[in-house]
Every structure is written in structure tokens, then in C-alpha cells.
Amino acid sequence: MEEILQILASDARVTAEEIAKMTGKPVAEIKKAIKKYESSGVIVQYKTLINHDLVRESNSFVRALIEVSVTPQKDVGFDHVAERIYSFPEVVSCYLVSGTYDLLLIVEGDNIQKVSNFIAAKLSPMENVRRTATHFLLKKYKEDGHVLKQKEKSKRPNISY
Amino acid sequence: MKNSNKIIQISKKVEDMAPSGIRAFFDLVLGMKDVISLGVGEPDFVTPWNIREKAITAYEEGYTSYTSNKGLISLRKQISHFLKYKFGMEYDPENEILITVGVSEALDLAWRTLINPGDKVLIPEPCYVSYAPLADMAGAKVISLITKAEHGFKMTPSELDQACQKDKIKYLMINYPSNPTGASYNKAELSALCKVIKKHDLVVISDEVYDDLTYDFEHVALSSLPGMKERVVYLNGFSKAYAMTGFRIGFACGPEKVIAGMTKIHQYTILCASINGQMAAEEALANGHKSVNMMKIEYKRRRQFIIESLNEIGLKCHMPEGAFYAFPSIKTTGMSSMDFAKDLLKEQKVALVPGVAFGPSAEGHVRISYATAFEDLKEAVVRIKKFIKS
Numbered sequence: 001m002e003e004i005l006q007i008l009a010s011d012a013r014v015t016a017e018e019i020a021k022m023t024g025k026p027v028a029e030i031k032k033a034i035k036k037y038e039s040s041g042v043i044v045q046y047k048t049l050i051n052h053d054l055v056r057e058s059n060s061f062v063r064a065l066i067e068v069s070v071t072p073q074k075d076v077g078f079d080h081v082a083e084r085i086y087s088f089p090e091v092v093s094c095y096l097v098s099g100t101y102d103l104l105l106i107v108e109g110d111n112i113q114k115v116s117n118f119i120a121a122k123l124s125p126m127e128n129v130r131r132t133a134t135h136f137l138l139k140k141y142k143e144d145g146h147v148l149k150q151k152e153k154s155k156r157p158n159i160s161y
Numbered sequence: 162m163k164n165s166n167k168i169i170q171i172s173k174k175v176e177d178m179a180p181s182g183i184r185a186f187f188d189l190v191l192g193m194k195d196v197i198s199l200g201v202g203e204p205d206f207v208t209p210w211n212i213r214e215k216a217i218t219a220y221e222e223g224y225t226s227y228t229s230n231k232g233l234i235s236l237r238k239q240i241s242h243f244l245k246y247k248f249g250m251e252y253d254p255e256n257e258i259l260i261t262v263g264v265s266e267a268l269d270l271a272w273r274t275l276i277n278p279g280d281k282v283l284i285p286e287p288c289y290v291s292y293a294p295l296a297d298m299a300g301a302k303v304i305s306l307i308t309k310a311e312h313g314f315k316m317t318p319s320e321l322d323q324a325c326q327k328d329k330i331k332y333l334m335i336n337y338p339s340n341p342t343g344a345s346y347n348k349a350e351l352s353a354l355c356k357v358i359k360k361h362d363l364v365v366i367s368d369e370v371y372d373d374l375t376y377d378f379e380h381v382a383l384s385s386l387p388g389m390k391e392r393v394v395y396l397n398g399f400s401k402a403y404a405m406t407g408f409r410i411g412f413a414c415g416p417e418k419v420i421a422g423m424t425k426i427h428q429y430t431i432l433c434a435s436i437n438g439q440m441a442a443e444e445a446l447a448n449g450h451k452s453v454n455m456m457k458i459e460y461k462r463r464r465q466f467i468i469e470s471l472n473e474i475g476l477k478c479h480m481p482e483g484a485f486y487a488f489p490s491i492k493t494t495g496m497s498s499m500d501f502a503k504d505l506l507k508e509q510k511v512a513l514v515p516g517v518a519f520g521p522s523a524e525g526h527v528r529i530s531y532a533t534a535f536e537d538l539k540e541a542v543v544r545i546k547k548f549i550k551s
Contacts, residue, residue, distance in 0.1 A: 007462065011535070018539070021469045022462035155207075158512050159190040159200035161290045161340070 067101040200512040204404035209452035215444035232260025248385040264411040272299035274422035287523035314342035325361040341528040343481020373402035375483040408438040509544035
């Protein structure tokens with residue numbers, strides 16, 4: 001991965017000026033590169049990684065992993081049915097995977113009821129969907145390389161040779 | 162309480178060791194809360210998990226015994242292979258490698274093994290705090306070679322030559338990349354120094370513990386250069402590159418006679434380095450390189466950032482080639498490095514190490530460790546700027 005992307009992937013708030021200092025390149029060049037990444041869709045969005053377990057109001061928030069077996073269609077394979085599924089706003093991630101099922105979805109909802117309704121009323125009855133298996137997430141330990149714990153204080157002494 | 166006990170006196174040599182002002186400053190920092198610390202001589206990363214996990218497993222499996230005095234033969238073999246692969250150096254794991262409790266122990270052993278009373282040891286300054294006191298304890302006469310900021314704190318071949326002509330120098334201490342200055346030598350610079358080293362028939366102790374953290378060129382081990390192996394004691398360890406400071410594992414490689422001598426002292430004082438640390442070091446060598454690279458990339462970015470920022474706010478600073486230290490001049494402030502460090506701590510809660518800790522010639526400089534999270538580094542620059550302006 002190119003260096004600018006690497007830096008932004010670990011901290012999207014780093015400014016172009018700071019990246020310029022870190023990489024020893026002119027600010028204008030960094031700004032231009034970022035613009036290009038944005039316009040070409042390489043950079044899709046700048047988001048915040050939130051540990052919802054620590055936010056009181058989001059206690060009702062639920063997430064499920066759903067394995068979906070589908071019948072591929074002539075000429076378009078899995079793409080068409082995948083599109084029909086991922087277009088639902090409840091589906092936050094959709095992957096085609098190898099193994100005993102075909103699509104792996106991450107579905108979010110305000111509560112179990114809402115996610116269940118989505119599966120029963122929208123997903124399962126779809127024409128090419130053969131089978132689903134739903135796993136509700138009980139606890140998130142690590143996400144996108146980050147351990148979701150309250151920040152621990154450094155155990156180093158403040159000064160040493 | 163001080164000196165109230167008249168019965169026990171400590172030796173004059175020990176009493177005269179280490180500047181006490183620095184100790185007091187360290188105590189001040191350690192007692193203060195919510196400080197942004199740029200004063201730490203160790204990585205801000207914790208030891209990579211695979212290495213920690215190996216250490217835990219080793220305990221679970223019951224590896225809790227002594228090892229051979231020289232250290233686990235499996236680890237010495239691994240080190241031997243690694244040095245061959247990395248630098249083309251041949252060290253026999255049986256009798257040319259000794260596992261020590263960090264480079265610090267290795268250095269102490271080396272001085273005590275080599276020095277006869279009055280032997281002259283040349284140490285480039287500014288330098289790591291233990292070099293001169295340990296040589297002195299071993300009975301050496303320590304002579305400092307003052308390196309200059311305008312040379313990026315590197316010793317030049319002509320400076321070395323002049324120092325050797327002036328005094329009958331027997332031993333040279335070298336450390337690159339350097340703590341505290343970050344200065345290092347590329348192959349051409351080392352080759353030029355080697356000529357002078359051979360000309361004056363010097364024996365060299367080379368502390369290369371920061372070798373993996375070299376940013377602008379490939380690190381070259383001094384003993385890998387032609388004709389150097391027989392006159393160099395090569396010191397390295399796992400603390401810095403693998404973020405394993407607390408494991409306390411270092412090693413010395415050198416001529417059989419020297420390693421045998423060092424092993425004699427080591428077996429009486431230390432017996433052996435901890436088996437757990439040694440096993441963790443094996444894991445580091447086998448599977449740690451990805452983590453080292455990841456940390457190195459991060460340090461390199463921070464280095465660029467901090468050096469440019471310091472120069473911007475008026476603290477002139479050369480670009481260090483390695484380690485994780487910036488060594489800016491604070492002369493424009495007109496303050497001593499100790500006053501600068503104390504006042505910065507009190508007024509802005511930023512801790513750094515006054516240059517004077519690394520020798521009198523380092524007065525007018527401070528050591529800033531950029532083994533510090535980027536967010537903290539940014540905030541520290543803002544605070545230092547405020548402090549200078551006030």
C-alpha cells in the first residue's frame with residue numbers, strides 16, 4: 001500500500017501538512033494525491049471506529065453474521081443476487097467466500113427483533129437464497145486490527161536512558 | 162539521613178560516579194503525573210505478541226532452569242546464522258558468542274576482560290551514560306573524543322587519528338546508531354574509520370543495539386569489514402528492535418579468547434541470562450522481523466515529523482540516521498540543558514533528557530525520544546513551542 005494510504009488507514013485525522021512532514025514530501029503533492037485517491041474511489045470514506053459497548057445509548061444495538069447459501073445464476077454468477085441482498089441498508093458488509101456457504105453478511109439492527117424480521121421477511125424468502133444461518137454477536141473483542149478495550153496506561157517509566 | 166552512617170563508607174570510585182543532578186531530575190519526572198514523555202530510552206510498542214506468547218508457553222512447559230553459562234546453544238546457533246545471513250559474518254556459536262543480560266552486561270564484561278589498569282580508552286561523546294563509568298570501574302583511563310553537531314555528531318577519521326596521536330589509545334568504544342544523537346555511519350564512513358583503527362592497532366567495542374533502526378542506508382556491522390573481526394567485540398541485543406527491553410537479553414560476539422574471558426566473569430556474577438528471555442529471543446529471531454519492519458516504518462515517519470517540527474520552532478536539529486532520538490540544540494534559548502528540561506517539565510509537563518546526562522560536551526542539547534505515540538509527539542511540539550516563546 002502506498003505510504004499516504006497507509007498513514008490515513010491508521011489515522012484518518014492526520015492532516016496533509018503532517019503527512020508531508022512524515023514523508024518528507026511537499027504539502028501540495030500530498031494534497032493532490034489525496035484528492036486523486038478520493039475522486040478515483042480508492043479512499044471511499046473517512047470513518048470513526050466506535051466501541052459501542054462503551055456507549056450507553058447503543059446498548060440495544062445488535063449485529064449478526066449471516067451465512068447465506070445461494071443458487072448462482074447463469075452468466076452473472078453470484079453478483080446479481082449479491083447486489084439484491086447488499087442493497088438492503090440493514091446489510092453493512094457482504095462478502096463472497098469459499099467454503100460451505102457462499103455469502104457472508106454482516107447485518108445491523110436496533111434490536112434482535114428487527115434483525116430477525118429482516119431475515120424472515122426479506123432475506124430467506126428471496127428466490128435464489130437456499131439456506132441461511134445466523135450468528136448474533138455477543139461481544140466484540142477486536143475490530144479492524146484494534147483491540148476494543150479502554151485505553152491502558154503505558155507501563156513504561158516516564159524517563160530512562 | 163545523608164551520610165549519617167559513619168561505619169559504612171562506600172568506595173570513592175562509586176561515590177564519584179554519575180552526575181547526581183540528573184538523578185534528582187529523573188526522580189522529579191517519575192513523581193509527576195500526566196506528563197508527555199519524550200524521555201524514554203525504550204520503544205513505546207509492547208513486545209510483539211508472538212514473542213510474549215512464546216515466553217508464557219515456555220513457563221507453562223516448565224522451562225524454569227539455568228541454561229549453560231554461555232546461553233542456550235540453540236539461541237547461539239540462531240544468532241550465528243542470523244549474523245551470517247545479515248552481514249556475512251562468521252561467528253562460531255560454540256565459543257565466539259555469549260548471551261548476556263542486555264548489552265549493558267556485555268559491555269561491563271568486555272571492559273573488565275580487556276582492561277589492564279591505566280589502559281587508555283577512547284569514547285566519542287555525547288554517548289550513552291554507562292560507557293565511561295564502566296570503563297573507569299574496570300581501571301581504564303577514559304579519554305573523550307568530542308564529536309561535533311556540524312558533523313551530525315559523527316567521529317571523523319581525522320579526529321580519530323589526531324586523538325590516537327595525542328594519547329596512546331588502546332581501545333575505542335563505538336556506538337552506532339547512537340544513543341543519544343541518532344548518528345550512524347554508512348559503509349564508506351566505516352571503511353574510512355577502519356583505516357585509522359588499523360593504523361593505530363586499536364581494539365574496538367562496537368555497540369550496535371540500534372542496528373535494525375537505521376533509516377537511510379543499510380546498517381553494516383563493523384566486524385564484517387575486512388580485517389576487523391579479530392579486533393572487534395560486537396555487542397547487540399533484542400531490546401530495541403524487538404521492543405524487548407524488559408526481557409534483558411543481549412549478546413557479545415568476538416574472538417574466542419575474549420569471549421572465554423567474558424564468560425568467566427559472567428559465570429561468577431550472573432551465571433546465565435534468564436532461560437525465559439532466551440527462549441523469547443529465539444522466537445524474536447525466528448518470527449519477529451515483520452514486527453520490526455512495522456515499528457521501523459512508524460519510527461521513520463515520526464523521525465521526519467519531529468525533526469522538521471523542531472527546526473520549524475527554532476530548535477536546530479540534524480537528521481539522525483538511526484535509533485529513535487532527536488538531539489536538538491537549545492542554545493538559542495540561552496538556558497542550560499538541565500534548566501530547560503526542568504522548566505519545560507514544570508511549565509508544560511513535557512519530559513525529556515538534558516544533554517548534559519550524556520557528557521559535558523552535550524550541554525546545550527536535549528535528547529528527545531520519538532518512541533512516542535504520534536498524537537503525543539504532536540502535542541509535545543505544541544507545548545515546547547509555547548515554552549520557548551514564553
